[in-house]
Amino acid sequence: MTFPAWSVMLFSQGVPDMDGQTTDSSKDPEPNSEDKKAFPPSSGSFFSPNLQGQRKKVLLKFVFTNCLLAIICFTMFVLFWGALYDTSKYLHKVKLLVVIQEPPVVILDNNSSMVVPSISYALPTFINKIPCDWDIYNSPTFQAKFDVNTPQQVNDKVVDLVYDEKYWFAINIKPNATETLFESLINDTAPLFNSTLFNQVVYETGRDPTNLKSTILPVAQTIEEYYHTFYTLNYLPPLLTNITQVYRYALTNNARYIAAAGKYNYEYYDHRPFTDRILLAPTQIGVVYCLLLTFFQFLLYGPLHVEMAKVLRPANGLIYRIAMSWFTFFFASLFFCTTTAIFQVDFTKSFGRGGFVVYWMSTWLFMLAAGGANENAVMLVITLGPQYLGFWILSFVILNIAPSFFPLALNNNVYRYGYMMPVHNVIDIYRVIFFDVTRRKMGRNYGILVALIALNTALLPFVGKYASRKLKQKALVAAKQS
Numbered sequence: 022m023t024f025p026a027w028s029v030m031l032f033s034q035g036v037p038d039m040d041g042q043t044t045d046s047s048k049d050p051e052p053n054s055e056d057k058k059a060f061p062p063s064s065g066s067f068f069s070p071n072l073q074g075q076r077k078k079v080l081l082k083f084v085f086t087n088c089l090l091a092i093i094c095f096t097m098f099v100l101f102w103g104a105l106y107d108t109s110k111y112l113h114k115v116k117l118l119v120v121i122q123e124p125p126v127v128i129l130d131n132n133s134s135m136v137v138p139s140i141s142y143a144l145p146t147f148i149n150k151i152p153c154d155w156d157i158y159n160s161p162t163f164q165a166k167f168d169v170n171t172p173q174q175v176n177d178k179v180v181d182l183v184y185d186e187k188y189w190f191a192i193n194i195k196p197n198a199t200e201t202l203f204e205s206l207i208n209d210t211a212p213l214f215n216s217t218l219f220n221q222v223v224y225e226t227g228r229d230p231t232n233l234k235s236t237i238l239p240v241a242q243t244i245e246e247y248y249h250t251f252y253t254l255n256y257l258p259p260l261l262t263n264i265t266q267v268y269r270y271a272l273t274n275n276a277r278y279i280a281a282a283g284k285y286n287y288e289y290y291d292h293r294p295f296t297d298r299i300l301l302a303p304t305q306i307g308v309v310y311c312l313l314l315t316f317f318q319f320l321l322y323g324p325l326h327v328e329m330a331k332v333l334r335p336a337n338g339l340i341y342r343i344a345m346s347w348f349t350f351f352f353a354s355l356f357f358c359t360t361t362a363i364f365q366v367d368f369t370k371s372f373g374r375g376g377f378v379v380y381w382m383s384t385w386l387f388m389l390a391a392g393g394a395n396e397n398a399v400m401l402v403i404t405l406g407p408q409y410l411g412f413w414i415l416s417f418v419i420l421n422i423a424p425s426f427f428p429l430a431l432n433n434n435v436y437r438y439g440y441m442m443p444v445h446n447v448i449d450i451y452r453v454i455f456f457d458v459t460r461r462k463m464g465r466n467y468g469i470l471v472a473l474i475a476l477n478t479a480l481l482p483f484v485g486k487y488a489s490r491k492l493k494q495k496a497l498v499a500a501k502q503s
Contacts, residue, residue, distance in 0.1 A: 093412060097419045104423045108236060108431040113152045115237060115430050118191035119144070120179055122160040122172055123219075127199045135268050137260060140202065140219075140252065140285075141194045147247045148192075151240055156188070160196070172196055176221075180292055183223045185459050189237050189430070190224035192244070192287075205278050206261070207270050213281040217288035220245075227293035227456025231305065232428050238289075245287045252285040293456050303361045303380075304451045305426060308444050309418060311357050311384065315392030316414060318349050319399055339482055346396065350388040358384055370457040380454050386470045387447040391421075393477025394443075397484045404488040421445070446470055 067076065125142040129135045148155055164170060169178050172195065179193045198219035205214040222241045226233055264270045273279065322345060330338055358381045362368070368376030395417070402413050424432070424439020425448050439445040446466040452458050 089412075093415065097416050101419050101423045104427045104432050104436060108427075111431045111433070112240070113154060115240070116154045116156070116188050117240065118179065118182060118188040119148055119155060119157045119194075120160070120163050120175065120191065121145075121158070121194045122163075122175060122196040123194055123198055124159070129200060129203045129268075132268075137199065137263060138256075139199045140216075140256065141198065143251060143256075144192075144194065144244075144248060147244055147251070150247075151243065153240060180223050180290075183225060184292060185461055186228060189228075189233070190222055190241055192241060193221045193223060195219045195221065202260075202282060203264070206264060206272055206282055209273050209275050209278070211278075213278060214284075215281070216285045220285075220287045222287050222289045223292060224289070225293040225456075225458060226291050226295040227452055227458045229428055230295035230301065230456075231426070232431075236428065236431060241287065241289075249285045253283060257283065293458050295456065297366070299364050299366060300455050302364075303366065304448060304455060307357075307361070308387075308425075308448060308451075309422060311354075311388065312391050312418060312421060312444060313414070314353055314357065315350065315388050316395045316399070318346070318353065318392065319396050322349075339485075342481070343478060346392060347389065350392055351385055354384040354388050355381055366455070368454065370455065371453050371460075376454055380451070383447060383450045383454070383467075386467065386474065387443050390443040390470045390473035390477070393474055393481070397477055397480050400484050400488045404491045441469055441473075443470060443473055 066072075121141050121144060123139045123141050125139055126136050127139045129137060145157055148157065158166070160172075160175065163175060163178075167178050167182075169175050176193060176195070179191045182188055183191050195218070198216070201212075201219070202214045204211040222238075222245075224233065224238060224241075229237075261272070265272060326342065326345075329341055333341055358377065361380070362377060368380060370376070372379045398413055398417070399410065402410050421439075421442045421444035424436040424442065425445040429436055429439060446469050449462050449466045453460055453463060
């Protein structure tokens with residue numbers, strides 16, 4: 022008993038011609054009289070009356086081909102372009118944190134009658150003008166919710182929340198800014214006022230190296246610009262008036278102190294920075310190349326699979342096919358990861374000296390998940406129409422990268438299908454390895470990759486049987502027509 026006919030028939034179909042028909046390149050039959058009748062003698066002109074049937078065939082093929090190309094452009098390309106279009110209208114889905122540790126009004130110089138608005142009192146007004154998903158806390162509510170007590174514990178917790186990807190970034194307004202500003206205005210021995218010591222934006226470029234600074238961080242920069250204008254035009258002049266005319270304090274004569282008080286900026290703290298451009302290769306476009314490698318191995322093994330199918334039993338043949346794919350991906354993933362290592366990429370940030378092994382095994386799982394889908398899909402495409410193989414490759418790549426290269430928070434909910442795509446999950450894993458971002462999602466990422474491997478492996482025999490049945494039907498039809 023031999024391996025099911027689908028394995029043999031799939032790879033003995035030959036190369037498709039322009040009409041999608043396949044021929045066996047090992048045979049070159051001589052034209053017979055019927056072939057000569059099917060094709061009229063050459064007339065030297067495309068518009069010859071003898072070529073009326075061929076002109077109709079060319080026209081129909083031209084229309085069909087362009088309709089098919091239009092479908093691809095208006096589906097797959099639209100899907101990719103759509104991931105980049107008008108992302109600002111989805112800002113309401115971006116979760117951001119603001120912690121204001123300074124009270125709205127403060128007492129200056131231990132004088133209970135000297136009460137002024139704090140520097141940050143108007144910040145919520147400006148924040149509410151930007152339609153993001155804001156969580157705004159003052160110091161007491163934040164301490165109660167997250168069980169922290171001191172300002173330093175609050176600062177550390179803000180960083181932890183960003184690290185755990187609860188928020189894309191956080192604006193942390195630290196205490197004592199107004200008192201420090203006041204002292205710098207009246208006391209020459211006080212330190213210069215430096216607003217960056219009290220206003221901190223915490224974010225992680227490693228969470229999304231190519232998009233965070235260009236699409237999400239500008240929200241914080243916009244608030245900084247708004248508040249800088251408010252501070253210099255609407256807050257500082259009245260404060261100076263109150264200090265000198267109402268409370269009768271003398272301002273410092275040191276111009277440096279006055280100039281420093283006129284600046285109001287934020288400190289931008291990148292908790293997990295992206296500093297090495299070479300990391301774009303393994304964490305982004307290189308993943309696409311790895312995806313394409315899983316397609317090539319199936320085609321390269323085609324002739325060998327045909328030969329082995331003739332001598333193996335069905336069960337053994339299935340085990341052979343699975344084993345060949347798994348071991349091939351095992352070594353292919355090693356070659357791919359070694360390419361990254363050649364360029365002296367640091368694998369130790371998250372897992373120490375075992376980082377390369379984690380990278381290798383993660384890539385192997387990714388290639389198994391993507392390669393299994395490719396193998397099943399390619400069998401179906403070859404069965405139904407080998408000429409459409411390129412469309413599958415293009416579609417599979419776009420379906421993977423559209424929800425993976427850009428933040429899902431800035432896209433329509435339709436892109437959430439990306440959570441089950443192999444590229445999306447392996448990119449999440451790679452960012453942990455190379456940028457030491459949170460491992461919170463790794464369990465889900467590995468679980469989805471393993472589930473895809475199991476699903477594609479389970480589908481392989483059923484897809485093979487379907488392909489075998491279809492190819493037999495085509496063979497019978499061809500035999501009757503001959």
